[in-house]
Amino acid sequence: MEVADIFHRHGAAWRAAHAGHLSLGQLKVMAAIETCRTAALGGHVEACEDCGHSRIAYNSCRNRHCPRCQGAAAREWLAARQADLLPVGYFHVVFTLPAEIAAIAYPNKAVIYDLLFRAASEALLTIAADPKHLGARIGITAVLHTWGSAMTHHPHVHMIVPGGGIALDGERWVSCRPGFLLPVRVLSKLFRRLLLAKLTEAHAAGQLQFFGDHAGLSEPRAFAKFLAPL
Numbered sequence: 001m002e003v004a005d006i007f008h009r010h011g012a013a014w015r016a017a018h019a020g021h022l023s024l025g026q027l028k029v030m031a032a033i034e035t036c037r038t039a040a041l042g043g044h045v046e047a048c049e050d051c052g053h054s055r056i057a058y059n060s061c062r063n064r065h066c067p068r069c070q071g072a073a074a075r076e077w078l079a080a081r082q083a084d085l086l087p088v089g090y091f092h093v094v095f096t097l098p099a100e101i102a103a104i105a106y107p108n109k110a111v112i113y114d115l116l117f118r119a120a121s122e123a124l125l126t127i128a129a130d131p132k133h134l135g136a137r138i139g140i141t142a143v144l145h146t147w148g149s150a151m152t153h154h155p156h157v158h159m160i161v162p163g164g165g166i167a168l169d170g171e172r173w174v175s176c177r178p179g180f181l182l183p184v185r186v187l188s189k190l191f192r193r194l195l196l197a198k199l200t201e202a203h204a205a206g207q208l209q210f211f212g213d214h215a216g217l218s219e220p221r222a223f224a225k226f227l228a229p230l
């Protein structure tokens with residue numbers, strides 16, 4: 001079964017039940033996935049010049065969210081990342097937006113997802129460069145997930161980090177201790193601090209929008225109070 005099959009069967013009813021809560025972008029993605037490689041997008045005839053055999057092929061939607069269209073792109077991405085791998089062990093680090101911030105991220109996706117990436121990467125790079133810890137410049141591959149396994153809005157970044165980095169003088173490779181990259185508590189403390197500072201900056205620059213229950217947060221003091229317990 002594919003996502004398109006689920007949309008064909010339940011899409012219309014789901015859209016009716018959530019009318020008014022779906023963005024134009026979301027509706028466009030659903031329409032693209034539902035019509036991908038069906039007669040709705042038109043088609044073309046592919047014919048073999050040698051044997052004369054022909055068949056009708058329906059056009060693809062090419063939407064970046066369509067699993068049918070993106071399968072090949074995902075395989076190419078994976079192969080290219082595998083080619084980047086160093087002959088060392090790798091660590092998996094996850095940074096998650098606190099639930100309170102996830103709630104205001106929904107109408108501020110571009111700004112807050114960008115802050116999430118920057119706070120997470122700055123935290124990792126800073127602690128790794130600290131001579132008290134690794135004392136090296138590390139590399140990171142980061143991927144954003146906006147949904148958790150329970151299919152709720154749960155933005156987090158997965159980071160794949162090699163178990164070592166280049167010494168700050170650029171002269172040699174510094175390996176981490178076996179099985180231990182960086183102290184998680186130190187990382188998460190710095191991540192929170194950076195994230196909250198960046199949110200405050202974005203708020204001051206007028207980059208955040210608030211709706212519904214959160215409308216009052218456009219006032220700077222209310223926003224500071226909202227962030228204070230985090």
Ligand SMILES: [Zn+2]
Pocket residue numbers: 032033036037060061062063066067068069
């Ligand atoms: Zn498609």
Ligand SMILES: [Zn+2]
Pocket residue numbers: 145156158
């Ligand atoms: Zn994930």
